[in-house]
Amino acid sequence: MKFLKPVLSILTLTIFSSAAHGEDNIEPAISEDEIEIGAWLDSQEEDMLDLLERITNINSGTLNKAGVDELAAIFSAELRDLGFSVSALPGDFIEMPSCPGSDYNIDVTDHVLASNLGQGQRFLLMGHLDTVFPVSSPFQNFTREEDILYGPGVADMHGGLVVMLYTLKAFHEFNELADKNITVLLNSDEEIGSLSSRKYIEDQAMNHDWGMVYESSGTNNLIRSRKGLGQARFVVNGIASHAGGAHNQGRSAIKELAYKIIEIETMTDYESGVTVNVGIVNGGEARNTVAPCAEAFVDLRYPTPQQGEDARLQFEKIANQVYSYPVDTSELSTVSWINLHRPPKIPTEESDYLLEKTRAIGKLLGQELGISDSGGGTDGSLAQAVGLPTIDSLGVAGTGAHSNREEARASSLVERAKLSTLLIRRLASE
Numbered sequence: 001m002k003f004l005k006p007v008l009s010i011l012t013l014t015i016f017s018s019a020a021h022g023e024d025n026i027e028p029a030i031s032e033d034e035i036e037i038g039a040w041l042d043s044q045e046e047d048m049l050d051l052l053e054r055i056t057n058i059n060s061g062t063l064n065k066a067g068v069d070e071l072a073a074i075f076s077a078e079l080r081d082l083g084f085s086v087s088a089l090p091g092d093f094i095e096m097p098s099c100p101g102s103d104y105n106i107d108v109t110d111h112v113l114a115s116n117l118g119q120g121q122r123f124l125l126m127g128h129l130d131t132v133f134p135v136s137s138p139f140q141n142f143t144r145e146e147d148i149l150y151g152p153g154v155a156d157m158h159g160g161l162v163v164m165l166y167t168l169k170a171f172h173e174f175n176e177l178a179d180k181n182i183t184v185l186l187n188s189d190e191e192i193g194s195l196s197s198r199k200y201i202e203d204q205a206m207n208h209d210w211g212m213v214y215e216s217s218g219t220n221n222l223i224r225s226r227k228g229l230g231q232a233r234f235v236v237n238g239i240a241s242h243a244g245g246a247h248n249q250g251r252s253a254i255k256e257l258a259y260k261i262i263e264i265e266t267m268t269d270y271e272s273g274v275t276v277n278v279g280i281v282n283g284g285e286a287r288n289t290v291a292p293c294a295e296a297f298v299d300l301r302y303p304t305p306q307q308g309e310d311a312r313l314q315f316e317k318i319a320n321q322v323y324s325y326p327v328d329t330s331e332l333s334t335v336s337w338i339n340l341h342r343p344p345k346i347p348t349e350e351s352d353y354l355l356e357k358t359r360a361i362g363k364l365l366g367q368e369l370g371i372s373d374s375g376g377g378t379d380g381s382l383a384q385a386v387g388l389p390t391i392d393s394l395g396v397a398g399t400g401a402h403s404n405r406e407e408a409r410a411s412s413l414v415e416r417a418k419l420s421t422l423l424i425r426r427l428a429s430e
């Protein structure tokens with residue numbers, strides 16, 4: 001990467017000024033070779049759709065290890081066929097504090113690492129195998145109505161996995177793969193915040209030159225910056241007691257948690273961009289029992305790393321303080337688990353270069369791509385935070401992620417495969 005830096009600032013300036021003044025695209029026109037690659041990708045559209053249908057019909061909610069493993073096996077076999085050496089990276093058992101009887105522990109299955117060691121620029125292609133839809137979700141099947149595809153993960157991000165695979169197949173078809181230096185990392189726990197795969201992503205990111213994540217491109221938008229994300233669990237333990245006969249001997253965990261929730265919710269500050277959301281609350285045993293345990297699961301978003309650290313300290317303070325009873329605090333205790341699982345994605349000169357190059361190539365291909373910022377995180381934030389310039393929205397166009405309205409635009413499969421093929425090809429020859 002280092003040798004690129006002297007020219008980057010000039011290039012970035014040129015791209016920005018040409019974009020600002022509506023001048024000609026600074027990317028060279030599509031070459032004959034690239035036209036041929038594009039035509040080949042056009043010919044693969046039905047195969048791409050078939051693969052997307054097949055993998056969408058396999059439930060791969062993060063906690064469904066068997067389903068995620070099935071997807072991992074499909075992609076591992078495809079990558080081996082292309083000449084990649086493929087290995088499994090061990091998943092983890094992640095323990096979370098919980099009230100008795102409510103199990104929030106997470107058993108994450110293995111991740112897939114595939115490498116093709118060629119020459120030159122080192123590309124790290126990332127995608128997640130899991131979706132947010134558990135086996136119990138009513139939203140399980142792939143359907144199609146003309147150019148619109150419906151199904152769990154069609155946009156987030158089974159569609160992106162297909163785009164990534166066909167990018168590599170295109171290189172293989174034209175004998176351009178063997179000489180490229182490409183690593184593929186497919187994790188199985190992105191939807192719970194990459195709690196197991198983070199270390200692998202950061203490790204790989206530090207040893208590559210360009211990062212590519214195949215999350216959805218939404219309504220044809222590339223994402224420039226993203227907020228950081230955190231998650232926190234609070235488990236309050238009190239003292240159970242009869243709500244009639246011995247009310248004053250009880251210490252209600254629900255009452256204490258209620259005070260804490262108010263404190264947590266007041267951390268939201270739209271002006272500074274910090275938001276918290278108490279998303280899940282559980283507690284108590286019976287109407288007529290003073291609650292011995294109560295728990296909350298909290299989401300945090302923050303624009304800067306410092307704001308994340310400040311929020312962590314505030315969470316700890318709230319956990320350690322007793323609000324509800326003027327009593328010996330040993331009667332009420334709180335266990336907290338706080339994880340700033342995604343740093344903010346802060347644009348750099350190199351990531352802006354990558355973004356503008358992608359956009360310029362898109363323009364040559366007739367794809368008008370906007371640029372926007374997002375409050376949502378991806379694994380690209382982890383990669384970029386350790387220094388890898390990363391573009392994180394190379395996947396299919398689609399909307400409604402994480403809901404039973406999730407949909408993707410079928411024609412964007414081939415479009416984005418062309419885009420990512422040309423992007424990697426052109427970066428590799430710089």
Ligand SMILES: [Zn+2]
Pocket residue numbers: 128156157190215
């Ligand atoms: Zn996703």
